[in-house]
Amino acid sequence: MKKLITSFLLLLITCICLKAQDKQAIVKLMHDQQTAWSKGDLEGFMQGYWKSDSLMFIGKRGPTYGWQQTLENYKKGYPDKAAMGKLTFRIDKVELLSKQDAFVMGAWSLAREKDAPGGYFTLWFRKINGEWKIVCDHTS
Template identity: 65%
Template structure:
């Protein structure tokens, strides 16, 4: 009986921790969305791992590095009008283990002349207690 109680408590504790992690990840994405909609790329980029190993895969293929990613965002979205208004549809958040997660979602931009949209997959890693995007594949 005591073993069953211990196993049950471990399962319950793990489930609670995963639920907290999922909420923290959703908060990361919401913080990004809000920063984007303010035209604030620097704050938007704080959710990315500040490393030369950060991986971003877009239509021009894989690129590495936090600064490279920021520079590419600045080039592709030079002003608030180009950035438009961003919304996400989060389709899946999988906590893989206590330090890694996978997110699948859709992004939508509303701009004066068009409404581009696509999908993204993110690999997030908990680094020093904070969930950060270490790989982003957006199309």
């Protein structure tokens, strides 16, 4: 009986540690995005997204499909470093839904010379080839 309880506890601890590692990986990805954006590096920022035609981005103009189209929309909306400003994320929730899916909710803000826009986001992350990537982004 002691071996059974010990085995169960080890399995439980392992699961908790793996969940913590996945959450840390997601938070790191978002930190890397924040850093790239604030440097004016849209290509670097986009590395957090699934590079697929099935990527979905939902903004104020409705859904956009595809990694490349999402990048092009960002380039139009934020043509230079001044327009991009300094990005800050506030992560309110990271919930692992399964071994390969996660939900993230939070807020974003930009610090720019003449204004400070901001809003909220919900993100669906999926673990693809061992890496967490955003597969759906709803930002307002």
